[in-house]
Amino acid sequence: MIKQVHKWREIAAHFADNLIVGNGGSIAVCPDRFRYKDLHAYAIKNNLLKSNVIEVFEKATPNNPDFEKVLYQLWLADFINKRFDVEKSERERVREGYTLVRRALINTVKDIHPIQAEIDSKLNQIGRFICNFSNVLYLNYDLILYWASLKVNSKEKHRCKDGFSSKESKKRTTLSRLKFSEDLEKIWEPFNHNSASTAIFYPHGSLMLYQTRAKHEERKLGLSGDDMLDIITEFWAKNDNQPLFVCEGSSEEKLAAISRSNYLTTVYHKVIPRFKSTVVIYGWSIGEEDQHIIRQLRRDSLSKIAVSIVLRGRSEQSISKEQEYITDKLSNLVSEEDIYFFDADSKGCWCH
Structure with missing residues (x-):
């Protein structure tokens, strides 16, 4: 009710x-402009996200792309990698993905901003x-x-x-x-x-x-x-x-x-x-x-x-x-x- x-x-x-x-x-x-799906579409169109990161978006937030939820998933992956002593080179790849998504969000907000x-x-x-x-x-x-x-x-x-x-x-x-x-x-x-x-x-x-x-x-x-x-x-x-x-x-x-x-x-x-x-x-x-x-x-x-x-x-x-x-x-x-x-x-x- x-x-x-x-x-x-x-x-x-x-x-x-x-x-x-x-x-x-x-x-x-x-x-x-400011819905996450619009930010996501802009980031993909302008090559701000790599294919492996795009796949994380598709898996983690298939219906409504959400930058913060993807950032959380990458942060969680990094946390798990540390706890299971995953090789440093592999951990760095996840961290690079995290940095890429964060930078893409910042640049996208700036680029799509209305005058x-x-x-x-x-x-x-x-x-x-x-x-x-x-x-x-x-x-x-x-x-x-x-x-x-x-x-x-x-x-x-x-x-x-x-x-x-x-x-x-x-x-x-x-x-x-x-x-x-x-x-x-x-x-x-x-x-x-x-x-x-x-x-x-x-x-x-x-x-x-x-x-x-x-x-x-x-x-x-x-x-x-x-x-x-x-x-x-x-x-x-x-x-x-x-x-x-x-x-x-x-x-x-x-x-x-x-x-x-x-x-x-x-x-x-x-x-x-x-x-x-x-x-x-x-x-x-x-x-x-x-x-x-x-x-x-x-x-x-x-x-x-x-x-x-x-x-x-x-x-x-x-x-x-x-x-x-x-x-x-x-x-x-x-x-x-x-x-x-x-x-x-x-x-x-x-x-x-």
Whole structure:
């Protein structure tokens, strides 16, 4: 039996604290680009995956190609190889496959990314939506939320802040390299006496974030102008820096990757546990690979959680099964009565 699914505006007034956005948020903006099957098709078409890796995709995720599940299978294979003392040369082949899939995902997200003008109207709506929240966790790697935050910041009364800034002149160049301030209280304080602010965090990294190979310094690319994607592409082509992307296949491996980054560690250990009262989840499947995020939320701090669910083109059985899954995943945080579902396509939520 389906639990009630609300329209967003029916419950919006009761949820104004924290927002978590998963891959469904990117898919809602660009349905034909950010689904894993579209990323997979692009990677194959452009020879980013070798035949042996393609076979792993076909075996591990035959109906819906999933990069993170394949990464998990390769990680598991490497783990088993170590335990059974498989020859080093054979272990290296599996590790090379893992690295190849990870790199293919990063490059594919960058290559298929829409330009800002294509999604401009949706960015305006996303900007209005995120202004309802004190904190936003964006689990995706794309620029959608960043562009939406720029829309907000072009106005006077509300500010989106992510903690990255530069001590250089306020007159920005097309590309600047911004440093993260670990003074979280400054991120959360209002922009001025007459305005509110929304704090934005990228717990799994972003196309804009990178780590220098030499000193492991972390920076955000501060971008302006209409050619941001071209600038990012040129930056990655000409600089020997490491993209700050957490796309490992298991929750444990994701957590290990997070621990290698000062910024991601700060978000994980100091930001997420401070989420209080209410949480809205949009487009996040709450998969096993993301349980590290759930573990950082505190039961004694939360009162209600609202979760988006797609209704269009689905049977009651499918919807009911997803609701049961979500309820189970969130059962350690709030009671079943305090989990609300809302239509992911309803007016006023995210890009709608």
